[in-house]
Amino acid sequence: MSDETFTRLVDQHYPPLYRFALSLARNSADACDLTQQTFYLWATHGHTLRDLTKAKTWLFTTLYREFLRGRRRGARVTSIEELPPGGAELADADLDQARRLDGGLVLAALGGVEEVFRAPLTLFYLEELSYQEIAETLDVPIGTVMSRLARGKAQLRAALAAGVPSAAVVPFPVTERRKQS
Amino acid sequence: MNNDEAKFLLQAYRPHGQDAGDPALADALAQAGRDPALRAWQAREQAFDLVIAEKLASVTPPPDLRAAILAGGRATRPERAWWQTRWLAVAASVALLLAVVGGGRLLFPGATPLPTLGQFALDDTLHGKHGGKGEPMGALQALLGQPSTRLGAGLPVDFAALEATGCRTLSLGGNPLLEICFQREGAVYHLYIMRAGDLPAAAGASSGPELLAQGGASAASWRDGQFAYALVGTGGMDAVKHLL
Numbered sequence: 112m113s114d115e116t117f118t119r120l121v122d123q124h125y126p127p128l129y130r131f132a133l134s135l136a137r138n139s140a141d142a143c144d145l146t147q148q149t150f151y152l153w154a155t156h157g158h159t160l161r162d163l164t165k166a167k168t169w170l171f172t173t174l175y176r177e178f179l180r181g182r183r184r185g186a187r188v189t190s191i192e193e194l195p196p197g198g199a200e201l202a203d204a205d206l207d208q209a210r211r212l213d214g215g216l217v218l219a220a221l222g223g224v225e226e227v228f229r230a231p232l233t234l235f236y237l238e239e240l241s242y243q244e245i246a247e248t249l250d251v252p253i254g255t256v257m258s259r260l261a262r263g264k265a266q267l268r269a270a271l272a273a274g275v276p277s278a279a280v281v282p283f284p285v286t287e288r289r290k291q292s
Numbered sequence: 293m294n295n296d297e298a299k300f301l302l303q304a305y306r307p308h309g310q311d312a313g314d315p316a317l318a319d320a321l322a323q324a325g326r327d328p329a330l331r332a333w334q335a336r337e338q339a340f341d342l343v344i345a346e347k348l349a350s351v352t353p354p355p356d357l358r359a360a361i362l363a364g365g366r367a368t369r370p371e372r373a374w375w376q377t378r379w380l381a382v383a384a385s386v387a388l389l390l391a392v393v394g395g396g397r398l399l400f401p402g403a404t405p406l407p408t409l410g411q412f413a414l415d416d417t418l419h420g421k422h423g424g425k426g427e428p429m430g431a432l433q434a435l436l437g438q439p440s441t442r443l444g445a446g447l448p449v450d451f452a453a454l455e456a457t458g459c460r461t462l463s464l465g466g467n468p469l470l471e472i473c474f475q476r477e478g479a480v481y482h483l484y485i486m487r488a489g490d491l492p493a494a495a496g497a498s499s500g501p502e503l504l505a506q507g508g509a510s511a512a513s514w515r516d517g518q519f520a521y522a523l524v525g526t527g528g529m530d531a532v533k534h535l536l
Contacts, residue, residue, distance in 0.1 A: 121365065125353060125361055129353040130351050139354060147357070147361055147364055150364065153365070201337060206343065209347070214349075233348070235306065235341075238307070238310060238345055241314070257301065260303055261303050267344070
């Protein structure tokens with residue numbers, strides 16, 4: 112892949128990838144690291160992808176896998192069966208409140224959503240991928256994506272209604288990955 | 293399909309209408325077009341989703357991240373092995389030879405016929421990636437969303453301001469074409485606007501609306517003294533005509 116093509120790929124995808132990484136890792140340094148790591152992997156392995164139209168899905172999938180790989184081992188993954196049902200209907204007050212927030216606060220509210228819902232929800236709001244592509248990226252069935260979107264939206268609204276939480280930062284071991292670049 | 297099932301599907305519908313052409317969502321969208329309660333629910337949901345999507349899009353990466361990625365990429369990308377380079381050279385030669393012996397069709401392709409404005413708008417609605425930003429676009433979106441606005445009566449379009457402030461801009465025949473997604477009573481529509489003088493003759497829209505339907509979407513295109521327009525929706529031709 113030429114420098115020009117690589118630059119174009121970076122310009123096209125690094126902002127939404129960074130936003131996705133930021134919603135997962137919940138701090139800018141780790142988000143930068145995840146984004147860089149994703150393009151590092153593209154630079155070393157991405158050329159094997161024959162269909163460049165799949166590059167976007169490849170990048171989001173790789174970033175998500177890198178996040179899961181780097182996350183502290185043993186972290187509890189909430190199973191769907193344990194989760195409460197989706198929330199009530201959207202109220203006008205929820206909409207008004209969302210309009211008043213800035214991007215950072217919305218991101219903080221997203222950070223308060225449980226991770227199993229946060230990944231599909233952020234990808235949905237980034238609008239880069241369809242729900243089918245989100246399912247492919249996260250390697251879950253389409254119906255699961257839809258359920259998680261419904262529940263994730265309910266959690267997001269609850270977080271906004273309760274005031275944006277100061278979400279705990281997920282420890283994210285970056286040392287190993289930094290050694291590669 | 294009952295309303296609960298339709299809601300389950302519609303909450304995966306992206307707020308700028310990118311999924312308007314998704315056949316798996318077509319029934320749910322059609323149901324929202326018929327059922328006022330479901331339509332109102334979808335309008336509220338989509339308005340909320342639109343706000344969150346736009347707030348998220350306003351988060352900018354740190355200024356040095358791009359440079360770091362590019363530098364890292366240049367330093368790590370593998371060089372092609374000699375045999376790969378040679379194979380590519382052979383492949384390129386074969387392709388060139390085939391092009392020449394193929395009657396020059398690949399080297400001198402005929403001009404691709406220009407689609408009409410309506411056809412272009414339909415194709416983009418069904419297959420394009422929608423979005424856009426900017427205050428002028430928001431103001432026009434709000435006006436278009438009002439039930440009393442009749443599009444055929446003329447619209448306050450400041451083309452240059454819309455283009456300069458982030459309204460989604462495409463190209464038809466080499467000239468700029470604006471696209472604005474908006475909601476009217478729960479249904480999503482896409483309005484395409486081009487300067488009348490820029491509209492290629494082959495893509496011409498007449499002053500009366502020209503109607504076209506394809507793949508579950510319906511389009512009406514028309515022009516006034518200043519602009520040519522195409523309006524596309526997925527709720528049927530009557531719904532599109534109702535807005536004119």
